[in-house]
Amino acid sequence: MAAILVSAFKISPLVNILQREEHYFTLLQVLLAYNTAMYHRQSLKQQNSFYKEKVEPELYSVLKNCVHALFLKVAWGRKPDIEFCVSLLLLLNTKEVFKYLNTAISRTQDNCRRLESVVKIGLMYNKINGLFENAPKLQMLLIKCKWSKRFKSFKISHKDLLNLDFTSFRHNLITSKHATLDLVKEFCYDFNVDLQECLMSYLEFLITSWDPHIVVSKDAKGKEEGTVTNSEETLLKKCNDIVDILKMDDIDSLKILLSKLWTSINFYYYEMYSYINQLRQQLDKCFDFKIKTMLSFLKTYHRVR
Structure with missing residues (x-):
């Protein structure tokens, strides 16, 4: 098996067939086996990524496309497998992962369920790699996804809610007929804001809006x-x-x-x-x-x- 895999020329027809028929998981297994053979053959040492410079560029490009296709199928499915998606991202270098996550986030702005899955994958990827660069942004998106689901009864789209600033977000909460003291407390805890200030605004609204x-x-x-x-x-x-x-x-x-x-x-x-x-x-x-x-x-x- 290894003797066959060490030659990119010999596995190219197989790669083309699997890619054309969208057998992405099988294709990924083939590429991983190929990379393992190359690793042992050339004694390469690199953690959590493929040697882009050593592996044939055409096959590496196929691998990235395969990872992207599998990622979308699993991450956007009805029951997303967060761990599997993270393992896919670990096959790419960090710069490519961040670029891909940003693209995936921008493409899911109108779908709360998909966006939440992508964000959770990003947070787990960061945790595994000890990265903190985009963690605050991802954490805030996760919180907004949570409150977007809470605001389903409001006549505001999920995408619009994501783009609201904090003041507008708070206004939508305290002026809702579904608002409660416990809900306001939870909101302040999630967004790490002053409870006193929110309660003052909530009290003012209740008194001045009573009709x-x-x-x-x-x-x-x-x-x-x-x-x-x-x-x-x-x-x-x-x-x-x-x-x-x-x-x-x-x-x-x-x-x-x-x-x-x-x-x-x-x-x-x-x-x-x-x-x-x-x-x-x-x-x-x-x-x-x-x-x-x-x-x-x-x-x-x-x-x-």
């Missing part, structure tokens, strides 16, 4: 009155959970935010005014709650549209 659903009806005398059908209690529970965390770490910033919110919300929605002032009174015992009586008075009346 009571008012159903207008008429009484026996034909007078119109509005009834709020979506109670603020669920919203206020979310707000209280956030406030409990903020009070422990940065009570001064919370006070500033509440003062700002006082001038930002619509007075027609007096439930939020009442809530803000209750919080301000809790945080500052000297706070003069002059408006409390008026808000309590409004609470007993129906809104009129």
Whole structure:
């Protein structure tokens, strides 16, 4: 077998047939056997790559094409084999691997599942070789893939989400009806950002965006009155959970935010005014709650549209 393999001329017809019929795995085995024979024959020593200068250029080119074809078939399959794909990349030199990974990433921007597979392969390749050059980029792509799957209910494409900056990413999260305190915490942990800042933004959004659903009806005398059908209690529970965390770490910033919110919300929605002032009174015992009586008075009346 070795006697046959040491001659590129003798295996070229076999290579051509296997390549033409897309028997990539068999072709790879043939090329690996050929390279092993060449290694023993010439006593070459190089770790994790083929001797590009020693192996016939035509066969080396075929090997690269074979690796690329197999890589795509396995990495983009329904059940990608990450370890096998990494072993394929180890047959090439590092410069070629980085170039190929970048190409594969750019080609999978619109497919979260495929992109995630390519990124995981890149991270494992780096780990095996002790490389850190592109690790932060790959890690961030992996995190964005995770959150892209979380954002399936949003009307934003996977590709657009990948290109969002952090501020836009956070805005899409906290303004979603699916947002929860635990989800915001996980987001901050994954992106290594300040939890306090995110919670401040989340609290501000919850309070300023509350919009009571008012159903207008008429009484026996034909007078119109509005009834709020979506109670603020669920919203206020979310707000209280956030406030409990903020009070422990940065009570001064919370006070500033509440003062700002006082001038930002619509007075027609007096439930939020009442809530803000209750919080301000809790945080500052000297706070003069002059408006409390008026808000309590409004609470007993129906809104009129």
